Amino acid sequence: MLFCGSNWRSSIGRHNNLAFQAYILLPKTGSESNINMQFLYPGFLFALAALAIPIVIHLFYFRRFKKVYFTNVRFLKEVKDETSSRRKLRNLLVLLARCLAVAMLVFAFAQPFIPQDVEVKQGENAVSLFVDNSFSMSALSEEAPLLEKAKQRAKEIIDAYAVEDRFQVLTNDFEGRHQRLVSKEEAIGLVEEIKVSPAVRPMSQVLTRQLQALGSGKNSNKVSYVISDFQKNTCDFENFKDTLVQVNLVPLQSVQEKNVSIDSAWFEAPVQMLSQPNPLIVKVKNWSSEAAENVRLTVKYDGETKPVGEMSIPGNSSVLDTVIVTIQQPGWHEAELALTDFPVQFDDHFFFTYNVAEVINVLVINELAPSTYLEAAFKGLSYFKVKNQAASQITYSDFPNYQLIVVNGLSNVSSGLSQELKQYVSNGGNVLVFPAQTANVGTYNSFLQSIPANELQAFELQERNVADVNTEEFVFKDVFENKSANLKLPITKGNFKLSNSASRGEEKLLTYRDGSTFLGKFKAGQGILYLCAAPLNTELNNLANSGEIFIPMLYKMAISSARKRPIAYTIGRDETIESDNQVKGGESVYKMKGGSKEGQVSEEFIPQQRIVASKVFIGLQSQEMEAGYYDFFLSPDSVLSKFAFNYDRRESDLTYLNEEDLTEKANPNMSVITSAANANLGAVVSDRSKGLVIWKWCVIVALLALAAEVLLLRFWKV
16 A cells, blocks of 8 residues: 655755655565655655546546437346446546556656665765775786776766766875866766776775865765775774765675785894895785795895795794895995785885995094004904094084094083084984093083983992993894803993983993993984993003904994984885985985886986985875885986885785675765676666666556556447
8 A cells, every 4th residue: 555644854964855755565474564765856746636637537528428229128227237337347447547647647757766775865966986096906806807897886886877967086096186076978087097006095084085075066965985995904984084975885806815025124234334244134924814835035136136045934924034135336226125926916026225335434532642442443444434533623514424423531522512412413423432531520411411311420440340241232232153152341440430310211231240331322313322431541441452342342333323224115105205415505406216117217306305404304295106216316417315115015915894894894974885796886876876766667657557548448348
């Protein structure tokens, strides 16, 4: 039975579109189930008053008397009864056919529909489609790459809407041309142009960008579609708080793939040395649950590819391997790690760069004459170039040219020297301080407080033995083959006591038997301050005579750093890239060039740049980049730095959210559209956006009713 309610309701949404409700009660195994039918244009239902027309015709036309000719009065009553019954039945059927035809035509103009699981709204639509074009979308589905499947789905969604609707097509690249609403034809063209990209965005950023574009239009109805494989590590729906826009999630599923990737790599030492073995630590990760066997790793540098070996990696774990890099030439070097893996290959290569200085420059600041012990120690290190300066003849502007500054035996630390040393350490320099026995504790402590570091206290003439070496710290790490061997540790006959403030972050390198500090390390900015509690004078301290301690100590201090310069960067990450500023005056613009593929010419571009003192900070967040090497320069013939960029490894994790996971994790205004692999998504979208359209069936029923009327009047003679 059909009950047309007299109540009117407001559609959920901003525009409060009115829709008429009808409830069709259908019997179902002894119970009733409600189907909520609505009308897109309920005003046309007033035309149901036209049902009076066939009723009036019935009353005034079929009730007219007709003459009946007969020859025998005996048959009059029989003919009259039979004819009257047949005429009444035919006239009633004709009336019902006419009423049904009129009612169905009225319903057709009112456009009835049965809404699905989303609200149906009138007016023009603003539709935003996000097509995930990250590397994971290059994986295969059952019949085609996921990206091609996503493009097909996007076109089907666009086709399901009207010509007057407006569309946004968005990808992970966040291109400027994708930030506006376009016509239906232009949207299909944008979908056709989509290609795989190294960019990857969390879903909260994608939805926020869609919301911005939808808000720029004047269309009354706003709806969003997200077509993706929905990798688990990018689905941060909880960070998207807007609940006004209807969001439809269209998941695509790939054939389950295995994947092994080079996760990261770093040199063990902050500074790489010429003609020395430089250990490179490589982290290789297996992203699948099955073990990966016989994974081959190679390294390429200086034009040669060298095999590292094969490795086996358990499922869902990673292993570390050490690659020895021996460098024969100073300057900038480009290198590449590679492994064998299929079919996901974008993360099988790791590009990195490193700079090898021709010499390590060391500055020794003395009270008067140079220290013969320091000169003798550095002479044994041919890679080092030492310059001695008196405290009264220091050239502060040369400080950035040195990797290590040794402050040896100064009676006072002037305010100018204190300020310059602080700046030098903050910018990444290393300072080693040996105070004089007669040191002005006040000037020293003023400098140490600015770092900050523990301060000098009273000098004590007392013989003390160094009892412990911190072999876990970089300076003495891997220096001694046998840590338990009896080392000839320093003995002092006089030393300063150092304050012990936990807030200064002291790391003890050499300690006395009572646990107090003989040599301490303090990080400040990007550099390091090393402070010795005793003067270097051999009458008070025999450290210079302990070659197995003193020589490696100076060597490792010179190449140490509080902050390692990254050997590689990740495309798309908001990382600050910095280089030494070579602009001394005037206006100059730094440029970058590189990242080209084989057979293509590298393009030169100007990155965002900000110069602060001796550093230039580079921003590349808005730049489209390929993995590879990039030169940084003021003039193309003089490269200042080389940078290596790799693709984001977030795409390496091939763990996806299935439809059930999406439904559980999605926000209340989000719904998951599921369809068979070969089904036309446009029909699904049309049913969801327009509901189950019934007006076509109404027209068909009206035509059938009219046909039935014609047949009744033509062939049923009475």
